[in-house]
Amino acid sequence: MRLGVIADDFTGATDIAGFLVANGLRTVQLNGVPPDDLPVEADAVVISLKSRSCPVERAVAESLASLEWLRGRGCPQFFFKYCSTFDSTPRGNIGPVTDALLDALGEDFTVVCPALPVNGRTIYNGYLFVNGVPLHESGMRHHPVTPMTDSNLLRLMDAQSRGRSGNVPHGVIDRGAAALHSALAEMRASGFRYAVLDALDDAHLAVIGQAVSDMRLVTGGSGLADGMARGWGGGQRGVADAAAEGRPSGGRAVILSGSCSGMTNAQVAAYRAAAPALPVSVERCLLDAGYTAELAGWAAAQPRDGLAPLIYATMPPEGVKAVQDRFGAAEASAAVERVFGALARRLMEEGFERFIVAGGETSGVVTQSLGIGGFHIGPQIAPGVPWVRAVGRPLSLALKSGNFGGERFFFEAQAAA
Numbered sequence: 001m002r003l004g005v006i007a008d009d010f011t012g013a014t015d016i017a018g019f020l021v022a023n024g025l026r027t028v029q030l031n032g033v034p035p036d037d038l039p040v041e042a043d044a045v046v047i048s049l050k051s052r053s054c055p056v057e058r059a060v061a062e063s064l065a066s067l068e069w070l071r072g073r074g075c076p077q078f079f080f081k082y083c084s085t086f087d088s089t090p091r092g093n094i095g096p097v098t099d100a101l102l103d104a105l106g107e108d109f110t111v112v113c114p115a116l117p118v119n120g121r122t123i124y125n126g127y128l129f130v131n132g133v134p135l136h137e138s139g140m141r142h143h144p145v146t147p148m149t150d151s152n153l154l155r156l157m158d159a160q161s162r163g164r165s166g167n168v169p170h171g172v173i174d175r176g177a178a179a180l181h182s183a184l185a186e187m188r189a190s191g192f193r194y195a196v197l198d199a200l201d202d203a204h205l206a207v208i209g210q211a212v213s214d215m216r217l218v219t220g221g222s223g224l225a226d227g228m229a230r231g232w233g234g235g236q237r238g239v240a241d242a243a244a245e246g247r248p249s250g251g252r253a254v255i256l257s258g259s260c261s262g263m264t265n266a267q268v269a270a271y272r273a274a275a276p277a278l279p280v281s282v283e284r285c286l287l288d289a290g291y292t293a294e295l296a297g298w299a300a301a302q303p304r305d306g307l308a309p310l311i312y313a314t315m316p317p318e319g320v321k322a323v324q325d326r327f328g329a330a331e332a333s334a335a336v337e338r339v340f341g342a343l344a345r346r347l348m349e350e351g352f353e354r355f356i357v358a359g360g361e362t363s364g365v366v367t368q369s370l371g372i373g374g375f376h377i378g379p380q381i382a383p384g385v386p387w388v389r390a391v392g393r394p395l396s397l398a399l400k401s402g403n404f405g406g407e408r409f410f411f412e413a414q415a416a417a
Helices: 010-022 056-071 093-106 152-160 170-174 177-189 202-210 222-230 237-248 260-271 284-285 291-300 317-327 327-350 359-369 409-415
Strands: 002-005 027-031 044-048 078-081 110-113 120-125 129-130 167-170 193-197 217-220 253-256 276-280 310-312 352-358 375-383 383-391 396-400
Touching: 002 010, 002 152, 010 027, 010 044, 010 078, 010 222, 010 359, 010 375, 010 383, 010 396, 044 056, 056 078, 056 093, 056 129, 056 409, 078 093, 078 222, 093 152, 093 217, 110 202, 110 222, 110 291, 120 375, 152 167, 152 352, 167 177, 170 177, 170 202, 177 202, 202 222, 217 222, 237 260, 237 375, 237 383, 253 327, 253 359, 260 276, 260 310, 260 352, 260 409, 276 284, 276 291, 284 317, 284 327, 291 327, 310 359, 317 327, 327 383, 352 359, 352 409, 359 396, 375 396, 375 409, 383 409
Parallel strands: 002 044, 002 078, 027 044, 078 217, 110 193, 110 217, 167 193, 253 310, 253 352, 276 310, 352 396
Antiparallel strands: 027 375, 120 129, 375 383, 383 396
16 A cells, blocks of 8 residues: 545545546545554555544544544555645645644644645745635625634634644745745754645646655645656556446446535526426425425436436525525534435435445435445546445536536536446
């Protein structure tokens, strides 16, 4: 095993696994802390947790258990994967999990780099941008669970962690891996615990990947893992094998969308104009015990030879605010998740075998509800979004982070199957 990844949600796990496979690394994704007796042979193992917005004690415990499982199999290097929009308020879990992993490994320094330029996520002078807009001015400021009201990664990290952050500007990275390696050594000697690295393009990520090749723990988004893996060169046979094993089944498809991101709103609007689509009622999720059966019946009744039916809780920011004001943010979110989980199980019983899911929380609920313990990684639909196939079962999923993919993603996912 070359690399062990601990991802804080399911879409983030498939995101990074897809990039590793695309670089020729035989990659297995496991959902939840694996059992001790699970046999795995791979160049990289990605463990997907649902720890982004859970209580910090649980996030730390599950992350440490995943680390111990990976260490027990001789893994030499570890990657803590979180979202390319950071998705962590001042009371978030990224800092505490990073500190716990550093302590467990006996390390005192790491990097912070959620950049993913191919999807418009860049870091400049320690500030995170989304398609050229500061994070706090993007659609992420309206996120229902982790509203991002600050774009400065140093402030965000320092507010939730035990150490101090410094920034390595892009000018240092422009000078190459040796210059960056020296800058990191100087920061560590000066007492910094986290180095927030600028990254404006894929060339910067390739340099960073080389410079952190000897670091036991790195943290960031899938772009950094892509930069690291480019230098390793897994070979084309690994790419072909992974894509073949993860290619989706030909069964019936359904789309379940729980994300309220700006891009998912655009994707839902484009899709519902051409395909059967049904919005979810939050009130009925909370109060109607028969609502799940009704949603499943509607999906099953749609034509089999057309576009897949879409069931969505996606709504614009003003709709999210109205729901939260009426029902409470936590209560509304939990009720919708419960319905999506129960709905996925019912649809599987109805013969649906392909699930296209939008939103990290929704993806985690659907995957857990279907009882899927691991995936083979298949072909990419969009950067960071591969098709995956359940190990030993005829179920295929496309798990999409809210802001990933273009407006026609739902169409493209079906065309790629």
